[in-house]
Amino acid sequence: MKTTDRHYEREFVRTFFTSPAAVKGEDDSAKMTRKAAQLSGMQAPDVWVPDNEDATAPSMRDEGVQNIIDVVSEYGADFPGEIHPRIVWHRESPETRYKGFQQMKEIADPENGAVENLDGFVVPEVGDIDDWKKADEFITIIENEHGLEEGSLSMSVIVESGESELAMGDLREEMGKPSNNLQRLFLLVDGEVDYTKDMRAMTPTGELPPWPELRHNTSRGASAAGLIAVDGPYDNIRDVEGYRERMEDNRAKGMIGIWSLTPGQVEVANEAPLPPQEGSWLLEVDDREVELETEDGREVYEGDTVTLEEEDGEYVLEIEGDAQVLSEDELREELLDMTSYVPSMDDIVNSMEEFEAAKEAGKGAIAMTQSATLVIDGVEVDIEKDRMWDEATYQAAMTPIALFQDVYEHRPDQHDELEELYSEDVVERAVEVGSV
Template identity: 30%
Template sequence: MTRKTKRLRRVELATPGSSEKMMAKAAASKADMVFLDLEDAVAPKEKVAARQKIVEALKGLDWTGKTRCVRINDLQTEWAYEDIIHVVEHAHAHLDLIMIPKVMRATDVEFVDTLLTQIEKKLKTDRRIGLEVLIEEVDAMIHVEEIAKASSRLEALIYGVGDYSASQGIDLASIGGPNGYPGDIWHYGRHKITIAARSAGIDAIDGPFGNFNDAETYSEECRRARLLGMVGKWAIHPAQIDPALQAFSPKQADVDAAREMIAAYSEAERQGLGAITFKGEMIDAATVRIVRNIVEKADLIGM
């Protein structure tokens, strides 16, 4: 399946939509993507007012080089549909993505897609807002393959381990550090989400890590996610931006080697060869396919 819009998602910075100060700092940060939050980071009594604060931040701040996203409230709440209508109608040209929390099934994504289509028709624009969804309920994990292919707007699946833990009954003590589990407690979920995302031609993103003072463990969680094919991770605090950028950016030496390998294999193909020796190792089409992922990420970064 053809990949959707390609964006850098090495780090997605969570930012409360009720705080003008934090949104200004987010716009000036090094994060690839910033999502302005209307859900968990905003108290119920502040949710309606936060919509307009987000609109003003999207239109008034300098977001150069960043993907701009808004996380709406859960579709089962009273706020979700007006979150979409208000933010999109007032800041459509300044917004790239809507993030949908607590998706359960493909129909949840289809609902938001339909509403966005109606708004864009009203605005008479061909510019389409993309979608990201959070996989943070056991029902969502069961239906993740159909969710991943629910809409042509969908660009990424995110593993929301906090709410997911509550949904599955995982103890709070198991989150964010050593827990006695014989292995990586998040391995299955990360693996399943990444497979579903790759099959749909979209990105897989690892979710939040709560202790922003523990850079070592955060970096390890980034490494584990990257090894499975995830392309980035959330940052709940600016202190997590640099570790995520480092973890999900290829090293220049690896990029150079990948490009050299691809060039060598392309020349071999022109000579009718199916496998060649490259710097003492046998490489073939499968090898080149793997390293193309490095080059694709490097191209997005500008390396």
């Protein structure tokens, strides 16, 4: 396999959803797996992981294997995302690795009817690069024993130790060697809980450290090796705003995907990376950005940290008790520095179409203007921001559009919801933009 010969087509993964392969004490131990397999639309993940490791008790794992086979055989063909069961593995336990091999071999046996609906396997608790190669070799053996095309099953790993974090730096050198099939790699997924344990880290409250370094390193490792990075679970499932903030921080690192523990988290994580339906103006206040309210075409600040008064042609702008007396031009410059604009999907598409038309006309760069009327304490101030668009700006703007196009291509079950969110016209234009 060449590095470019990977069998998967997705360039983006927003959601990585795990469900227990077998639940103890239930009349139907496959109840949760069966329910997950029937999700659709925004509640269905891009990658579904029937979990036969941490989410399934050791005494139930043999039953978990059979449940995965039964459920994926019955529902897998209609599941709108990809299916990647998680098996047992451990870098320090040959016995556990062998059990993982047996689980994958059974699940992938064509006679059991599930493999035609499988996309790959998730391997947890990997160690150094040699350990990754062991898992890869096992999958290669399984493909050959079952008469499957070599490389047809992808492999995703969960980074849960210092060893596996360092191993990501070896991928560029190791992938593509004839002695391995590491080109089958798909996702690099952070597992902060076990990573915290491996690092012997402690916090006063016992909560997990945020590990921004791990998330950065995983995103960098995925980018360098042509893979996809996914953040670990956010276990406070009721903290929707915290979940959104975590994803926003991740996206600034290039990490689009996140682990989801419930269908509710899946829905939030599926929508969060997409460009917003409406554009919004932000005002920086007290080291944070406050979204302004749009009223009658004006952008209104409704807080009390910033105040503004007009006196005899001059303006008194007070921020956290610090007052400045400014002329109209000085006030406008001050507010320009304090404001930023979050473009909507329609805004992004419009700007890209305008630049494409300019490029067709032989122009290498054009100015894009954003304007608004800000209202603070009833005082109106008109502002304008000019931004130069060149090819680099255009390519940067293409990232959220490429994400949308990837979703639109691979998740037809979400088409109606996307058209309801943006309108049919905007969706049609967003699918076409970037093709010139």
